[in-house]
Amino acid sequence: xxxxxKRQQPSRAWSLATPLVAVMATMVMGGLLFAALGKPPIExxxxxxxEPLFGEFSFYYRPxxxxxxxxxxxxxxxxxxxxxxGIWNIGAEGQYIIGALSGAGVGLAFYPLEAWYVFPLxxxxxxxxxxxxxxxxxxxxxxxxxxxILVSLMLVYVAEQxxxxxxxxxxxxxxxxxxxxxRNLQQYDSxxxxxxxxxxxxxxxxxxxxxxxxxxxILLNRHMLGFHIRLTGQAPxxxxxxxxxxxxxxxxxxxxxxxxxxxxxxxEVSGPAGVVxxxxxxxxxxTAIIVAFLGRLHxxxxxxxxxxxxLTYIGGDxxxxxxxxxxxxxxxxxxxxxxxxxxxDLLTNFRIRFGTPETA
Amino acid sequence: MKLKSLLATxxxxxxxxxxxxxxxxxxxxxxxVGPVGDGGWxxxxxxxxxxxxxxxxxxxxxxxxxxxAEGPDSxxxxxQMALDGADLIFTTSFGYMDPxxxxxxxxxxxxxxxxxxxxxxxxxxxxxARFYEGRAVQGTIAGHMTKTNTIGYIGSFPIPEVIRxxxxxxxxxxxxxxxxxxxxVWAFTWFDPAKEADAAKVLIEQGADVILQHTDxxxxxxxxxxxxxxxxxxxxxxxxxxxxxxxxxxxxxxxxPYYIARTQAVIDGTWSSVDTxxxxxxxxxxxxxxxxxxxxxxxxxxxxxxxxxxxxxxxxFTGPLNKQDGSAWLADGETADDGTLAGMTFYVEGLDGxxxx
Numbered sequence: 001x002x003x004x005x006k007r008q009q010p011s012r013a014w015s016l017a018t019p020l021v022a023v024m025a026t027m028v029m030g031g032l033l034f035a036a037l038g039k040p041p042i043e044x045x046x047x048x049x050x051e052p053l054f055g056e057f058s059f060y061y062r063p064x065x066x067x068x069x070x071x072x073x074x075x076x077x078x079x080x081x082x083x084x085x086g087i088w089n090i091g092a093e094g095q096y097i098i099g100a101l102s103g104a105g106v107g108l109a110f111y112p113l114e115a116w117y118v119f120p121l122x123x124x125x126x127x128x129x130x131x132x133x134x135x136x137x138x139x140x141x142x143x144x145x146x147x148x149i150l151v152s153l154m155l156v157y158v159a160e161q162x163x164x165x166x167x168x169x170x171x172x173x174x175x176x177x178x179x180x181x182x183r184n185l186q187q188y189d190s191x192x193x194x195x196x197x198x199x200x201x202x203x204x205x206x207x208x209x210x211x212x213x214x215x216x217x218i219l220l221n222r223h224m225l226g227f228h229i230r231l232t233g234q235a236p237x238x239x240x241x242x243x244x245x246x247x248x249x250x251x252x253x254x255x256x257x258x259x260x261x262x263x264x265x266x267x268e269v270s271g272p273a274g275v276v277x278x279x280x281x282x283x284x285x286x287t288a289i290i291v292a293f294l295g296r297l298h299x300x301x302x303x304x305x306x307x308x309x310x311l312t313y314i315g316g317d318x319x320x321x322x323x324x325x326x327x328x329x330x331x332x333x334x335x336x337x338x339x340x341x342x343x344x345d346l347l348t349n350f351r352i353r354f355g356t357p358e359t360a
Numbered sequence: 361m362k363l364k365s366l367l368a369t370x371x372x373x374x375x376x377x378x379x380x381x382x383x384x385x386x387x388x389x390x391x392x393v394g395p396v397g398d399g400g401w402x403x404x405x406x407x408x409x410x411x412x413x414x415x416x417x418x419x420x421x422x423x424x425x426x427x428x429a430e431g432p433d434s435x436x437x438x439x440q441m442a443l444d445g446a447d448l449i450f451t452t453s454f455g456y457m458d459p460x461x462x463x464x465x466x467x468x469x470x471x472x473x474x475x476x477x478x479x480x481x482x483x484x485x486x487x488x489a490r491f492y493e494g495r496a497v498q499g500t501i502a503g504h505m506t507k508t509n510t511i512g513y514i515g516s517f518p519i520p521e522v523i524r525x526x527x528x529x530x531x532x533x534x535x536x537x538x539x540x541x542x543x544x545v546w547a548f549t550w551f552d553p554a555k556e557a558d559a560a561k562v563l564i565e566q567g568a569d570v571i572l573q574h575t576d577x578x579x580x581x582x583x584x585x586x587x588x589x590x591x592x593x594x595x596x597x598x599x600x601x602x603x604x605x606x607x608x609x610x611x612x613x614x615x616x617p618y619y620i621a622r623t624q625a626v627i628d629g630t631w632s633s634v635d636t637x638x639x640x641x642x643x644x645x646x647x648x649x650x651x652x653x654x655x656x657x658x659x660x661x662x663x664x665x666x667x668x669x670x671x672x673x674x675x676x677f678t679g680p681l682n683k684q685d686g687s688a689w690l691a692d693g694e695t696a697d698d699g700t701l702a703g704m705t706f707y708v709e710g711l712d713g714x715x716x717x
Contacts, residue, residue, distance in 0.1 A: 178703040272432035
């Protein structure tokens with residue numbers, strides 16, 4: 001008989017090993033899935049994980065990893081702060097959209113003025129936009145005790161409608177022949193989040209993501225606020241006795257994750273994407289939730305998890321094109337990753353026992 | 361510009377390396393915005409791809425990536441196809457416009473074909489279908505078929521392409537049925553079965569007994585079938601599985617002739633950048649079989665209109681026509697020019713409601 005026994009202390013070893021085991025299990029099960037679809041499994045796995053990093057055209061894909069990974073990491077870092085404290089911001093996608101809209105709006109308002117202060121202003125307003133959008137669930141939670149999961153999630157759909165409205169109306173390119181979508185910020189130097197060194201994929205969003213990782217690490221390990229966040233997540237009652245102000249914590253965690261998601265949106269719209277369009281958001285805000293958990297809510301873990309997710313996206317597209325894998329199979333593959341992570345996570349807090357329990 | 365030179369070098373090396381090999385095999389890439397199984401827009405593009413395979417057999421190799429988000433992801437997928445040696449790449453969604461132009465700059469030897477856009481370059485062509493011609497035929501049938509004189513219309517996004525379709529359908533429905541009214545719901549999506557079904561239900565509740573859709577799923581067809589007495593038309597794809605009723609006809613995008621011709625041009629080395637906007641005449645827009653649920657005289661009238669549109673004898677936007685605000689647009693006998701049609705952002709006189717901004 002197999003049964004689960006709760007560990008007295010969460011296992012440190014399993015906590016670290018879980019992500020690796022989950023990745024391995026995903027590779028095995030994914031390989032089986034690809035084989036069932038009649039595709040060469042080893043070749044497919046190799047294409048997804050190896051090709052972007054060390055393949056023939058890795059000179060192009062490696063920079064793309066930064067471009068794809070940066071928004072994921074930036075958003076996930078913000079989310080992890082709240083998640084650690086049991087504050088669940090599920091609406092990063094909406095904050096990402098609003099950040100992009102408000103930042104790009106500022107840039108477009110200045111068009112065609114070329115001045116040094118345009119971009120810094122956009123960054124500021126982008127972060128502010130995301131922050132404000134996150135303040136809605138935060139204030140509703142602290143004032144009326146509403147559920148921040150629902151409110152933040154619902155606001156994603158509101159943000160999407162706003163995005164559509166902006167692409168078709170206020171921010172529409174006046175020289176676009178009536179088609180939806182804004183001017184391309186890539187063609188407006190003062191507002192363009194260009195690569196810092198051409199060809200490296202290193203734009204300011206990547207730098208911001210790295211800075212966020214460092215700051216989150218310091219905050220969580222060296223700062224009283226970080227201690228309060230961790231304490232609230234692990235022992236809410238103890239936190240209250242320790243003098244943690246839950247209202248302030250909710251406002252901080254939601255606000256911070258909103259601001260970072262807004263920044264991610266701003267850097268994306270002014271750089272790689274270039275235009276505000278109806279389909280501007282591609283799910284970074286939701287994928288970042290997976291990244292945050294895959295990274296064990298630890299800043300460095302999130303950095304690695306973001307890189308891994310970016311890898312599966314880029315490799316997944318290559319596998320589609322080269323091997324004719326359907327995109328649904330790639331999505332299943334990515335889903336497996338989270339599924340296995342959660343499944344193996346069990347082993348952190350429980351151990352598997354064989355045989356009947358000893359009578360006490 | 362290190363990336364550009366790097367890419368250009370890579371492209372050239374590839375070009376050189378694959379010249380000998382490319383003589384017997386031309387590689388054609390397709391970038392799709394939806395899944396190939398959407399039953400509508402992307403499905404028809406993929407049918408076009410399959411037609412290319414059927415036509416050229418071993419002489420071509422086709423690759424595709426589906427569900428590609430517009431923006432940086434599409435740029436990466438195109439670059440990847442070009443790096444992998446594609447000679448011709450079809451990018452099949454409006455939102456791929458700027459990415460297509462960006463990638464085309466880096467790969468001057470690769471030919472690009474962008475659907476429904478307006479930006480061209482030496483190695484970028486654009487192509488689109490005169491879908492509104494099909495809408496004229498559809499409007500004629502719809503005007504005859506409605507008993508409540510209320511026709512529901514599921515719009516995707518208020519862009520010129522969709523507005524053109526609404527106007528064309530309305531003009532021709534009104535022509536055969538002066539009492540007809542259009543109710544328009546904007547779904548703000550190209551493909552979302554749940555939203556499309558909701559939109560159809562709302563329209564049916566408001567008394568519409570004919571539903572026209574400019575979205576790609578079959579959900580409105582299913583909703584009409586459940587309602588029992590509501591007429592629909594297949595969109596982008598034939599959707600024949602819902603015939604002979606509720607689906608009484610359809611407008612079909614047929615990209616196969618164009619894709620075959622352009623692939624042939626690349627093989628022959630005669631490819632050049634063009635702007636193609638073809639309709640029923642060239643076979644890019646097809647009218648799906650009109651089912652027996654439509655009375656014979658209506659069917660005959662619709663087919664006659666189709667012939668007139670195909671031969672160019674009749675234009676779907678022929679005056680006298682006024683804009684919604686009552687201002688004059690086309691004088692008697694005057695036809696709309698392509699420029700106005702391409703950027704159409706107004707309703708014609710008689711349509712209710714505002715175009716959302």
